[in-house]
Amino acid sequence: MKKPKPNPIRRYPMSRSFGYPLAMMIGLSLAHSPQSIALPLAGRIKVEVVQADRTVTGTVKDEKGEPLVGVTITIKNNNAIGASTDLNGAFSLTIPENLISNATLVFSYIGYAPVEKEVGDQTVFDVALTSAINQLDQVVVVGYSAKKVKYLSSSISTISNEKLRDVTSNELPNLLQGKAPGVVVSSASGDPTSAGRILIRGAGTISAGTSPLIVVDGNIGGSYNPVDVESITVLKDVAATGLYGSRAANGVIIVNTKMGKAGKTLISFNNTMGFAQATTGNFRLMNSQQLYDFQSAFYPRDASVLKTNTNWWDEAFRTGFVNNHTISASGGSEKTTFYISANYYKEQGTQIENDKTGYNFRANLQSQLTNRLTAKVLFNGTFNKDNYANSNTLYDAYNNLPFDPAYEADGQPTDGRTYPGWLGRERENFLHSVQYNYAKAQSLNVTTDVDLDYELTDKITLSSYNRINFGNGLSASYNDKRTKQGGANSGELYNGTSYSNRLLTSNRIRYSEDFGKHGLTLLGVAEAETTYSSSTSAAGKGLPPGRDVMSVATDILTNPTGLNEQVGFRKFLGQADYNYDNKYFLVGSFVNEFSSLFGKNNSTANFYQLGASWILSNEEFLKNNKTLTFAKLRASNGTVGNADGLSNFASLGLYTISADASYSGLPGAAPSQKGNPDLTWEKIKSSNIGFDVSFFNRIDLVVDAYVKEASELLYRKPLAATTGYSYVWVNAGSIRNKGIEFSLTSTNIKGKDFNWETNLNMAFNRNKVLELSDGSTVFNSGARQPIAVGHNMDEYNMPIWAGVNPENGDPQWERIVKDANGNVTKELTSTYNQAQTADSRQFTGKTAAPKFTGGLSNTVTYKNFTLSAFFNFVYGNWVYNESRVYFDNDGFYEAYNQMVPAKDWNRWEKPGDVATHPKAIVGGNKDSNQSSSRYLEDGSYIRLRNVRVGYSLPDNVLGRSGFSRVSVFVSGDNLWTATKFSGPDPEVTLSQVDLSSGLSSLRYPISKKYLIGINFSF
């Protein structure tokens, strides 16, 4: 952490420090007040000259020999006396006579390990600081303040820039996967235009969102590019997340972007290039011969089909290229620092015609305007161009028949509509369509922050953090008249535009004072936020071939659409933070928040948070213990809310007046949403206990246990059709998540040339629906994953597959029969309707939620070489492999390709066969491919997410080249996966989307990437 924090600049409290006996101060490693690290901005530091007795001078550099500007030099246990380094890293400090004997200089700099030097007789001190490797001394931003990890009462995880960016992607979730315990990332696609989803400590909601709140540079929301990220802090427990009140239920991810350091301007180029290929796991499609042989038993074809053997998968997928180039400059004077960067990112999807291009520009400026006023102006502009995969490419890649040719004799793609004797069901060849058709979007997102900190008095700071966020999007999708998609309408064009702005102001007052061993900080925040969005779309038809602008369209295709909407939030919060003697810490806060999303009767809600911690290792009985070098106990309890995922006007009873309600060209209004004026925040009550320990200063273990109980759950409750509505938003019932997570970091070997560090993190979460409203025992019954009291909300409930009847090869399911006396018997049926009833559907005991998730990383450095390997793993979850409906369906579709059966599958052929798969019959065998436990598969996997070898040129090679640093690396993402799952990729969305999770549909599998990087700075 090298960036200044939105903290007040603290003056050195001269008066009180003088009186203390030195002995009492021993053991404090830093002179700063622990609960809010003072930032040594060079211009603010006054060199205190008490008695002109000895002046010491020197320079401070980093491990690379670069001068460090703004390093604080104090006398140990007497922070009234201090100095800081100038632009050349030089300092001068005068030590009063009465302190010279026994005096120790402390050189401290945020992000670096402090160094102590006994003064003795020396007058010149040339010191080198090394980056703080000890996590505990890292300063992290939690809520509205910054603290050292060791002083926190909360469960958090911090990921540094280097750790974050081993994997190559432009999307944060993809970078976070497996790097923090309890943070489960799942990507549903290898499409570079789509990001993965993040779930922290399990899902605790039914219909509201499960995504964590993103806080960029101190304010909710915002835009950023991963290359500019200094660090990511994941807040997991309520004492930390609570300050974000109504939207913190799913945890908070704090993103801090880089700030400049005073000193010589550093210019860096970072370049990563490589290529990507789709992972295919255990999945293989049949070739012509295999399909011919399989179908011969029930749908014999003429042997002439074997003349063609098209591998449609290979036609649809390619080697995609990945490029990521960043240039940045940072530096500044003692009063003003800057960080400027520009980034170009291009990733070709492994599917043809699919790519993402991103351009990002960031300028972060900070300036000390007056002695008391600091200003920060942060600017980020992102321009993205997305080319979406053609709508039918993926579908056809899986389903097109190998008997149909991809190309004519002249090399042109065939057209399935007109090719004689085309056998595949869809009669389409995506290669023909992609010649002309496209779907693309571009977006511009600009964020500007203006942050002011004003020191009213030594103890009181006023801050105003303000953000404007503009978003603009254009989308176009074109179906040429020569293609199947555009043929019927002689060409189709869809254009869309969207605009949004978001205004946020967060105004804070902070009071901080130490009374002897007591330290107290009070914080008050008033925050308001409003988001306005509008969009329009138009669709035309009748376009000449290759002409893709609306003006050439000769007719309208659908009615134009357009809307504009606004939502608002308002929040007040107060927080008190107390510590005694750096041993005992208490934090308490209260939040009151309003949102226009909720019903007028219940739009405001209150939340509270309490936290406490105890640093045992600062107690006498553990002090200077060589084995247990650090120990802390933490506990927290409180409430937060959830408003994510709610539609903008969810509480209102509505009639739609959109064109959908028009008839015969006349405007109409039709009931569209049932109202609920009592609709309110989902409330989550959460408790956490944990401990942090370090052994030998080399092994860090962080363990947390938590219980999160969500009540008044937001639920988009489906209604019986006879109500006239499809759904109503209600607050209903409660769900509990509880779990244990740990992170173990060990410096196995620490030597001059050779270092080896290992991190293992794991999280175990259990979910249970505790109660539902109106005494209901189940919501959304009939769904694959109903919400049922006493069950995991991700548990599958479905007809139970009972294998194949050995006598006739029919599919079988379990049927539950209740007689008049209520006696229940279980029998087998081959009639799907008898299995698909409320009585016969059963809970499977299998859920889409993993039993545990985690990550394991190893980093070995030898001289200038670094080797790292990072695995992530998911265990005990079940995936519904829905797409087997298409390619493993016992003859249902004779005109779709089929998958090569997995190793342990076999098909019924004759009476007496004990088989996993029913007899194949053209047109399907008795609904055997309908939803049932048949397609549930073990989704556990372990994946080598990244392996990387890096090399930095040694200083003696760099010499006078002008470069201060040159490094190269080769890296591979997702190179190896172990799983039993039969599809291409076991990684599925583990958080619920539309009341369903763990679903594998026709997958765009994630990519294996092979990359090289060259970074240099001067």
Place this chain on the structure above:
Amino acid sequence: MGVLTLGTVSCEKYYEPTTSIDEESALTNAGDVETATIGTYAVLLNAAYVRSVHFLMEYPSDEIAQGQSSGDDLTRAYRYTHINTSSHATNFWGQAYKVIAAANKIIAYVPDESSITLRQLKGENLYLRAMMHFNLVRVFGRPYSQQSGGNPGVPLLLDGLSDDQINTITRSSVKDVYDSVIQDLIKAADLMSENKSNSFASKEVAQALLSRVYLYKGENDNAIKYADLVIKSGRYKLVQGGEFSGYFKTAPASNAETIFAIRHTKVQDRAFSAIGSMYFSADASGTAQGQGVSGWAEIYASKKYVDFLSKNPGDLRSNFVTPYTVNGVLQYNVKLSPSTPMYYVNKYSMQEGVINLSSPVYLRLAEMYLIRAEANAKLGKTAAALEDVNLIRQRAGLTGTQLYTVANLGTKTILDVVMEERWLELAFEGHRSYDLFRNNLPMERNYPGTHSLNNTPTTNITQKVLPTDPRIIFFIPQAEIDRNSKLTQNP
């Protein structure tokens, strides 16, 4: 800081949506009633209604053939292999009750004694409610002729029910649903006095549906009475010659025969999701092309129907079937053995020159003549019945011996003749299976199509569905039973 805090408090504001209005303000004056009524009609445009109900009503018939197996639930309607999670049955049930619930709000809001405009609008909503209940009871309840309507029908969703009553509503008997439908239609006919276009309900629309409902119920006198009222109203005429051949390409407002159609405007072309897409595939000029050009084209006129139609060369109704030929040779869908001839049906294509655009016709004048003929036939009034049948045949371009006399009926009964004429005339319009089953006749499908996949061997292209077969009606959607356990399932 104080200023900022105050400024923040003033941000405590509610916002209104722009594509919706608050329900409290949706029905507050006479103008709103018209807007809301338009909204009720608009639900009929949802594919989940108009497309799904077409599949459920038409595909069990013997006038169509599915040429290749399909994963879409429409296959189950065609093959009589229903499941209780049928997507089309679930769609149709949901949308039909949505129409009824929206209509109920207006019916409850407008008093019987009010302005001519409001009485008209209330009548239109009563008509829509009746139409939905009638379609529901046909799809989910057994024919009235079985047990005299004593079998379970569908929930009768009338205005004035409390939320609790709605949430635990039970299935009324088929008879009770019919009686309620008749009561609504009589009242609707009484309330309506404006001659709106055939995209909207009016007095004659309600009377035309009454005529059909009475026929289904077996009240032949009433069926004749209301058919007469419509025929004699003079609002409609049988379109002739070329106009008849292009019947379904004409926008409803320009078609003098249509009594009620679900009007789709040019911006409501559903392309590959249109009803017509299942039947037809063509280039922009409407010339038949192979599958996948403008539609899936996998449901064809059955060989049985085409053979029957072809008995009278020159029958104008052959214009509604477009054989797909290449160099003059009829093409076959070869996915199955024996393969299925590709006779494209074009009754749902080419409205206003747009390939997949159509405004499905729900009631037209020809049906009124045929209802009258059937009722007369059942009442033994042979001459009156034959007169109406011949009127329809003449309009189709048949002459001389192609017309019926009592003498040339041969072994056919007069009812046989009426039923054959209904089949020829109203094919693909969702009548056929009801016509057979309500008259206690079996459905025989001895022609190529995926229905033979039910048989072993699958080359045995026969299927006979008896009117007593449990599967001539659909399962109540399981999802609805899951939400309201008072609903009972069909066997």
